[in-house]
Amino acid sequence: MSSPTQQRRREVLRAIVQDYIASQEPVGSRSLVERHGLQVSPATIRNDMAILEEAGLITQPHSSSGRVPTQAGYREFVDTLHDVKPLSSPERRAIMRFLEEGVDLEDVLRRSVRLLAQLTNQAAVVALPNLNVSRVRHCEVVALSPVRLLLVLITDNGRVDQRNVELDTVIEPEDVTRLREALNQALAGQTMEGASAKLANLAETAPPDVKYHLVKCATTLIDTLVDSRSDRFIIAGAANLTRGLPGIIEALEEQVIVLKLLSNLPDLGDVSVVIGDEHELASLKDSAAVTTSYGGGSGNPLGGMGVVGPTYMDYSGTIAKVRAVARYVGDIVAGE
Structure with a gap:
């Protein structure tokens, strides 16, 4: 069981991550006490910050500035994230209504990726179903x-x-x-x-x-079956990354990058978060990705979807939105 001091330091790290995500400005000890109602003095918070910095979870960009999370700090934050922001009823209804207007699965997936980009203000990607598991x-x-x-x-x-x-x-x-x-x-x-x-x-x-x-028809269909591989992707919202991650826009144009993003997907209903240096490819080292699987009633994933953005993305909200959109796509595929 963790001590009260360890628990407080986790709360301090969580508060630093949340404030930095909101402002992209270094976070100071006094502002933490004021905004989060921490029942200790700024001096105690500064001591906690020193311990967190020594552990590699936060860093101080300048000697006179506050602290910002490191990639390890974001990982600690995500791994201890117990309360994922729930979507409101109007949000859920709007998502379902928009997706249900799709005329076929590909249209539903095109709508889902546009929706994810709008909901998260990040770049979103979805892989069309793997035809190897289709009949x-x-x-x-x-x-x-x-x-x-x-x-x-x-x-x-x-x-x-x-x-x-x-x-x-x-x-x-x-x-x-x-x-x-x-x-x-x-x-x-x-x-x-x-x-x-x-x-x-x-x-x-x-x-x-x-x-x-x-x-003639058989030849055309064989070409269709061969051409329609599982590595067909739809990307939306790349322009959202223009300011923070301009290099990622070029990276997402390469099919191998998207393949890596949507490889090793979690089980249906679960969400994977990959942050910074955890990416295998150098072109993704400054980004974070939240991905999941989507599927129908069989329980077998048909493909993957997710979003890519800066490491200071709103993890709680993004996880909830990726999970919700994937679930609704699965419900539509299953005819529920």
């Missing part, structure tokens, strides 16, 4: 003209991919129906890997009069 629900075939088809591939997690197919010969309306039936017979319920294999074998069993059209 084909349906393949729709629509004749846009006698020589052009629209293929719409729908997966069980609500992801929709559309591709146009240009034909060299005219296709009859009844053949469009036969094409749709043949494709769905081969694809329905298949994983993406299995779907590719089934499509590759379609030419061998296709009726001669629609074989050409079927092969």
Whole structure:
């Protein structure tokens, strides 16, 4: 059990972090006593600050200034963060209403990343679902003209991919129906890997009069399945970092950076916080990232989402907002 002195020093560190997040100005002992109602003298607080500085949790930028948190101080703050700011009822209703207006999963995710950027005033990123864990629900075939088809591939997690197919010969309306039936017979319920294999074998069993059209469609769908990898990302709010972290904007344009951000995701409902030097990549050393998984009713994550910002971000509020948006996306995916 910690002593009253240790408990007070934790409160002093928490107060320094909170005040610095709010102002980005060094925090002095007298202002801490006044703002946080600490029942000790400024001299006692200065002594606590000296101990915290010796432990590497805060630092003094200038000899006559107050203290600012170090990356280790932020980590200590996050690890002992028991009270995450709850979202208000109006905030929760606004989030759900905005996300429910999405026309498909990709639209919902685009809305979610824009929403996170607005709610946190940071850069937000989301990865589209990993198709390796998806199954084909349906393949729709629509004749846009006698020589052009629209293929719409729908997966069980609500992801929709559309591709146009240009034909060299005219296709009859009844053949469009036969094409749709043949494709769905081969694809329905298949994983993406299995779907590719089934499509590759379609030419061998296709009726001669629609074989050409079927092969053309199968080739296009295979390209779609191969191209639609799990490393497709949507980023919003990068302009929010222009003042504090201009270098991060360039970093987020590199796919490997985003992959690293959304790797090693926590279980559904949990949130991961990575601060400063804890990042594997040098380009993220001055930033903090709060990430989580989203998914449907199966309990398996479909992808990840999160925000990137300065190390002095509002951790409590950011954690609550990332967690809430991910949960609502999961509810929509699950149809709840």
